[in-house]
Amino acid sequence: MAGACRVLVGVISDIHANLVALEAVVEAMGSVDAIWVTGDSVGYGPRPNECVRLLQSLPTLLIAGNHEWATTGKLSTEAFNPLAAAAAVWTAATLEPGIAEFLRGLPERVDQDDMTLVHGSPRDPIWEYVLDTGVAETSFRYFSTRLCLFGHTHVPSYFRLGGRRLPGLRRVDGERVEDGRALDLSDPSVRWMLNAGSVGQPRDDDPRASYMLLDLGGLTAVWHRVEYDIATTQRQMREAGLPARLIERLEAGW
Ligand code: ZN
Numbered sequence: 658m659a660g661a662c663r664v665l666v667g668v669i670s671d672i673h674a675n676l677v678a679l680e681a682v683v684e685a686m687g688s689v690d691a692i693w694v695t696g697d698s699v700g701y702g703p704r705p706n707e708c709v710r711l712l713q714s715l716p717t718l719l720i721a722g723n724h725e726w727a728t729t730g731k732l733s734t735e736a737f738n739p740l741a742a743a744a745a746v747w748t749a750a751t752l753e754p755g756i757a758e759f760l761r762g763l764p765e766r767v768d769q770d771d772m773t774l775v776h777g778s779p780r781d782p783i784w785e786y787v788l789d790t791g792v793a794e795t796s797f798r799y800f801s802t803r804l805c806l807f808g809h810t811h812v813p814s815y816f817r818l819g820g821r822r823l824p825g826l827r828r829v830d831g832e833r834v835e836d837g838r839a840l841d842l843s844d845p846s847v848r849w850m851l852n853a854g855s856v857g858q859p860r861d862d863d864p865r866a867s868y869m870l871l872d873l874g875g876l877t878a879v880w881h882r883v884e885y886d887i888a889t890t891q892r893q894m895r896e897a898g899l900p901a902r903l904i905e906r907l908e909a910g911w
């Protein structure tokens with residue numbers, strides 16, 4: 658996988674049926690060799706079928722999140738909060754049979770080359786949130802590749818394990834990342850967990866859609882944010898009768 662040539666992968670997550678945001682991200686990413694999607698392509702948003710069809714038309718690798726399972730009957734919505742459950746019921750009723758079948762067949766986890774893809778965490782790919790270094794430290798024991806890509810938190814962030822550290826520092830550290838942040842992943846003694854953030858429902862107080870570009874040749878990761886027409890997605894959600902709180906949160910990014 659590594660080598661002199663540039664292999665550019667667009668990493669996206671938590672699109673949540675926000676087609677306007679997805680189209681903005683695809684355009685902003687430009688020419689990439691592949692797009693890897695770490696789950697929750699549907700749920701919450703107004704255009705689930707259209708989002709999946711767009712992803713199917715691109716060189717994507719998709720895995721499942723809790724919303725894929727909940728909207729296709731593989732997971733009860735009882736564990737969802739009421740707003741998420743209401744959106745899941747709407748999504749389940751809206752999904753075309755062929756699209757639902759496609760989502761139902763997605764893997765929960767992919768290990769390929771030196772990369773692991775999950776939605777939540779490598780310990781619990783569907784449900785667990787990796788939001789702090791404690792959970793991240795445990796997570797590193799549940800995959801053996803050097804890099805793990807995850808989503809679910811809707812917060813662009815990274816955790817790392819290993820490498821040269823000053824005495825007294827934790828074995829695992831990590832942080833949220835802003836637009837334009839770049840990481841050098843080339844040190845073979847360091848392992849990484851990388852979260853691209855959310856395309857369709859960011860939760861880090863920045864309403865812009867989030868994505869990450871991963872250069873597998875030079876081994877770098879760069880996070881990006883892109884503005885999209887939030888009002889159009891909100892109008893589509895109102896027309897669909899989706900809960901008001903889910904509509905409002907998009908413009909604030911929570
Ligand atoms: Zn999500």
